[in-house]
Amino acid sequence: MNKELKLSALCMGMILATPAFAVDEPISPIEPAKEINLAQAELGKKLYFDPRLSKSGFISCNSCHNLSMGGTDNLKTSIGDKWQRGPINAPTVLNSSLNLAQFCDGRAADLKEQAGGPIANPGEMGFTHQLAVDLLQSIPGYVKEFKLVFGEDNITIDEVTQAIAEFEKTLVTPNSDFDQWLLGDKEALSADALAGYKLFKESGCVACHNGPAVGGNSFQKMGVVEPYQAKSPAEGLSAVTGKDADRFMFKVPTLRNVEMTYPYFHDGEAETLTEAVDVMGRLQLGKKFSDAENAQIVAFLKSLTGDQPSFQLPILPPSVDNTPQPTPFD
């Protein structure tokens, strides 16, 4: 083998064998969305923004998972049909395709299963799957698009949730400062953020907040060292498994874009990152971070804000004469 060929083979080997980012880090970069069915995602985007999927005609997926605001509503707990106060802080939809399960208690296996939940939840969108499908079926613009995308004349809730889930798969946020650092740009992080990352690893935060989403991949007890006095009645995984041992086991939230997803915890009681870091340190790790340490960890957390999803606001196909009317005040 001549020298050029050897070098070439060596380079190919390096490309194949070596990821572009630091393999010894517990966090890996967010990857851009792949293998997206674009037609489904475009339809799903419309559905995601369509308040006609609620009883009132006023609440859409985007109302509580607002893509202008980090995929959340930035409220302690969400506002549902007739201004009902929800029991839980709305988790971000950003990067939610990376979660091991959906909802903070993991009661939906995936995004498709999740998408049907709020539509039919009396405290959220207050509708039913049947009414949602009937409504869509009355709108010629939707009938045509569902036919194009799924090849069927009759719209099903399965297609509705599939399309919404496909759109949600596009909502990843690559290219944060931290990911640029992981990918080799050593100037991408400030000294404070880098010190914060070191603390984040050494103090044990990373035991739960790891992987590409910096969380989202395990259930953990909230209140390991000291119990958490929650303002929410939610008890986490035990609501799904029925096991007492699973009480207060919650899906570890992603920390991606955490600067935008305030307030924090499943009851939304921590208003600032400073407070969230302090509580987590004490309750989960038995550790009191100094103000300087806390600020460094917060600087690291802010480096996790990635490119926000960028797309045209969808224009919804209009209702027609026989489309069922919304009933916000009944």
Place this chain on the structure above:
Amino acid sequence: MNKELKLSALCMGMILATPAFAVDEPISPIEPAKEINLAQAELGKKLYFDPRLSKSGFISCNSCHNLSMGGTDNLKTSIGDKWQRGPINAPTVLNSSLNLAQFCDGRAADLKEQAGGPIANPGEMGFTHQLAVDLLQSIPGYVKEFKLVFGEDNITIDEVTQAIAEFEKTLVTPNSDFDQWLLGDKEALSADALAGYKLFKESGCVACHNGPAVGGNSFQKMGVVEPYQAKSPAEGLSAVTGKDADRFMFKVPTLRNVEMTYPYFHDGEAETLTEAVDVMGRLQLGKKFSDAENAQIVAFLKSLTGDQPSFQLPILPPSVDNTPQPTPFD
């Protein structure tokens, strides 16, 4: 003068003297937005989508003037703070820069004056101008952008409404089938739509619905021939002028995009275009349109749907630790 010069002068004269559309029609095409201050409009777009300008942190301009749905909420009357039922059907924001005044009773002279109204209306966004300004002033991303756009360190409500109004000036909808017809494409209208336009002119609808917005340029009494039994307590212009003669005088709504801005009338009681055309014919013109005539007028009205505003969903600058919290349940 030689022949070429003469011809050239003739052509220039034609270009200057002859508009590109039929001058003998009472409706003229919607023109694309011009002389837009882009930096103000981009800032205004953020503010338009920002629910933090409401007491609850849940209601933005776009909640009731939804740009995915013809610039309305498609509800009879709107939902305000704490799910209050509004007294009036939300008018479309599309082409509203062409209105002679804003609100259905004309109580705001222009878009800038209008924009401040809902923010401070206890039944709508439920906030105050001072609280809105304080909130924006706490958000570094906004402070920087206001400084860039207006050159001042201190944000004022005047700047807020100016920016929102500038964004709203971009929300015109040119290029409808009807405008293409006006501009010379004689294939752009169906035979039904064309017959409907003829009826629309000959029956007198055009007396009030004329100009580029097909309305929006005068106040007229609702119920000329026969009184309108409104479900809304609103009495129109008299609320502004105090004159008894102005009772039930309302700003004539634009019919641009009327296919998307259902339901109709200031109380939202007409669910379909068919019903609206029937009621208008009887109450305003003393004329009962046959089913065939009504359908033709509706076909014409649907030809008024123009290109909907197309833009990227804005990403809002996040709140910070000292940003006042929304109070949706207080």
